[in-house]
Every structure is written in C-alpha cells, then in structure tokens.
Amino acid sequence: MLNKLSQKAVLALSLVAAGTDAAAVTLQTSGTFDYNAEKVRGVCLGGWLVLEPWISPSLFDNAPAAAIDEWSLSEILGRDEAKARLSAHWESFITQKDFNNIAAAGMNHVRIPIGYWAVDPLPEAPYVNGQLDFLDKAIEWAREAGLKVVVDLHGAPGSQNGFDNSGKKGPVQWLQGDTFRQTMTAFRNLAARYIPADSDVVTAIEAINEPFIPGGVPRAGLEKYYHQTFDFVRTLSPDTTLVFSDGFVGVDSWNGFLTGEKIVLDPHHYEVFDNGLLRMNADGHIHSACTYGKSLLASDKAVVVGEWTGAMTDCAKYLNGRGVGARYDGTMGGEHIGDCGAFATGSASRLAAGDQVNMRRFIEAQLDAYELKNGWLFWNWKVEQGAPGWDMEDLLGLGIFPNPPTDRRYPKAVC
Numbered sequence: 001m002l003n004k005l006s007q008k009a010v011l012a013l014s015l016v017a018a019g020t021d022a023a024a025v026t027l028q029t030s031g032t033f034d035y036n037a038e039k040v041r042g043v044c045l046g047g048w049l050v051l052e053p054w055i056s057p058s059l060f061d062n063a064p065a066a067a068i069d070e071w072s073l074s075e076i077l078g079r080d081e082a083k084a085r086l087s088a089h090w091e092s093f094i095t096q097k098d099f100n101n102i103a104a105a106g107m108n109h110v111r112i113p114i115g116y117w118a119v120d121p122l123p124e125a126p127y128v129n130g131q132l133d134f135l136d137k138a139i140e141w142a143r144e145a146g147l148k149v150v151v152d153l154h155g156a157p158g159s160q161n162g163f164d165n166s167g168k169k170g171p172v173q174w175l176q177g178d179t180f181r182q183t184m185t186a187f188r189n190l191a192a193r194y195i196p197a198d199s200d201v202v203t204a205i206e207a208i209n210e211p212f213i214p215g216g217v218p219r220a221g222l223e224k225y226y227h228q229t230f231d232f233v234r235t236l237s238p239d240t241t242l243v244f245s246d247g248f249v250g251v252d253s254w255n256g257f258l259t260g261e262k263i264v265l266d267p268h269h270y271e272v273f274d275n276g277l278l279r280m281n282a283d284g285h286i287h288s289a290c291t292y293g294k295s296l297l298a299s300d301k302a303v304v305v306g307e308w309t310g311a312m313t314d315c316a317k318y319l320n321g322r323g324v325g326a327r328y329d330g331t332m333g334g335e336h337i338g339d340c341g342a343f344a345t346g347s348a349s350r351l352a353a354g355d356q357v358n359m360r361r362f363i364e365a366q367l368d369a370y371e372l373k374n375g376w377l378f379w380n381w382k383v384e385q386g387a388p389g390w391d392m393e394d395l396l397g398l399g400i401f402p403n404p405p406t407d408r409r410y411p412k413a414v415c
Helices: 007-018 057-060 070-077 078-095 096-104 131-145 179-195 219-234 282-298 351-371 392-398
Strands: 038-045 110-117 148-156 200-206 241-245 263-266 376-380
Touching: 038 148, 057 078, 070 078, 078 131, 096 131, 096 392, 110 131, 110 376, 131 148, 148 179, 179 200, 179 219, 219 241, 282 351, 351 376, 351 392
Parallel strands: 038 110, 038 376, 110 148, 148 200, 200 241, 241 263
Antiparallel strands: none
C-alpha cells in the first residue's frame, strides 16, 4: 500500500526499527513554511477522504437509517458496494479545480483529513480503503496550485472523540487495549509516505484530530502519544511541523509542553454547539470570537485555529448526526431558540440580506481574531447539499467570505 515511500523514508524507518539514530541521516527538505512568522490562511477538505453525514449526505440518504458514520455505512453496504460508492465519491467530490479555486481566493493552506483505516486497516474493521491514492493526487494538485498541505490523521482506532468524524460514532475507546500501538503504526506510515519526499508541500502533519480529554481520553496517554509522534517526525525531517490538538482543554493548559519552532497547537472554535452561544445575536458572537482570539495570546506556542465556521446556528442537516435534530429549533430536545428555515441546507443566498451581512461581519471578526496569533483553517471548503455559513466555496461566490481574506467591509468588527 505504501508504494509512495521514498528511499530516504524507507531508510529512516529501518533505522528506527533497528534502534539506529536516524537523525544522523541527512533528510533535508525544501519549501518549508514558517508557522511562527507567516500567517496560515486556509481551508479544510472535510467530508472527502473521511466521511461526515452532514457534508456528504447523499451517501447516507441512499443507505439504511442505521448508517450513521463511515464504519456503519461500510458495514451495512458490504465491502464491494461500499468501495464502489466511496470510490465514486473520492473521484468527484474534490478535484484539481478545487485546489486552483482555493489558491485563487488567497489561501495558502489546505488541511486534509484521513483515517487510520486508509493507512493501516484493521481486520475487524469494515472500512474500505483506496483513499491514499487520492491524497497523493491532492498533494500534486496543491503543489501545482502553490498551496501547502497539513495532513491530518482524523480518525483513530477506538475513536478518540466518539464523534462520527472519527469514523465511528459512540464511546471513546482510544488509548484502550492495543489502540495506542495501532495509531502509532498508522501515523508512522502516513508520515513516512510524505516526509521528506513531499515536504515542499506537506509542511505539517497533525498527530490526531480532536482527542476529547473531557470525554475520556487520558491526558497522560495523549501526551505520550504526542511525544512519540514528534520524535518520529524529527527522524524524518528537521523542518516538518507537528500539529497537535488542545484536546478541548484550552491552549494555555499546554504551556511548557513540547515547546519549539516546529510545533503548532490546533484548537477548534465553534459557537453553535451550546444553547448559551446560540442565544447570542451577531454582535454577541463577534464579541465572543474576539475574546476567544485574545485568549490564544496566552499560549507559548504557535496557534492555528484549525476549524471554525461562519454559522451561528446548528441547523445544518445532519450536523449533530444523522437522525439527530438541532438545538436551535428545539428538535434535538430543549428550548426553541429560533426557526432553522434557510439555515438548514442550500446556499447562503437564501438567507435574508441582514443575515448575510451579519455572517460576513462574524467571519471578518474571526479572521482578525485568529490572526492575533498564527492564523486559521476554515471548516469547510464545500458541503454537498449546502450548509449556510459552513461552505466556503458558496460563501466566496456570494462575497460573504472575503476575497482576498484580508479584505474588510466592516472595519468596526476588528478585534
């Protein structure tokens, strides 16, 4: 499967296995990105190589209701049918044209999620693979477009967060049993595939997406994992940056841990998964985002906000999971804050003019807030059936997302 490993990467892996100091091997890279001095301005390609029902709902709408994540979809369809449907999705959902359009909009980065099962599938898991061939293509497309890539290990064995975006929705069982070793194997093989061979493009690799410390991931085990991923990346290249999540416990809680120039901390900030935030008007959201951006200054590391959105409701279809409603309109249970209506699906062009203005103001405020530190990666580039506030491609076409991202219509929103 790892036919793309460079001779240098294979040598480094063999030295690591033999206990040899692989750092003694010259693995010089070029075209690196200085995450401390340059601003990251980019977007995530979610829902492509790791499925999420709200981003690619047609794959789930054409399957039984029990299909709620990539694991269950693959299990229900069976390997042959799952491979056929997913291959068609991988082939069409993101193409070279998308990379060209991202670059034309003034971005310099894309973050590409990939699951462990694409790299080192486990016999007991029903997943199908073939995603790495498309990740290889994506890196070539990024190279041609002049974009840098953050390769993001988005799903781990046992699920690191219990969310459908980890591949399997349910209990958090990562770092139980043999999952630490399994994840390290996947990470090592993923890193060695692209570092140093593609380090002119793959300037950073993310250890694991959104490990949920408050949800049960043991911090001590996570710290051990971060140390081992960092050490392995250093055996491959002196220049590639390791990205690691704050685990939902705040960026300043990681002060003093793995400090250095080749470390980036990745917090995610959404204002739609809490009823208190959902009750805010646009000015309240802008103030909240600015306050959050200023809090990032307390970190002793480079900080890139790796996921955020222009949405101020959780109305997007399947956002909270297939078959789950929304907090905003009370269909998830609890109070009715407002009606979802045009916020649920389709283009943001369906929103009232005032809502479009407020969305642009909110986006501008977040751009300013996150550039107080080292930048941002918007979630997401596209949503198959549209999701107002989440679909950068749609927002750019409507002038709701600034192009270039430094353009400002509402300077009073500056944090």
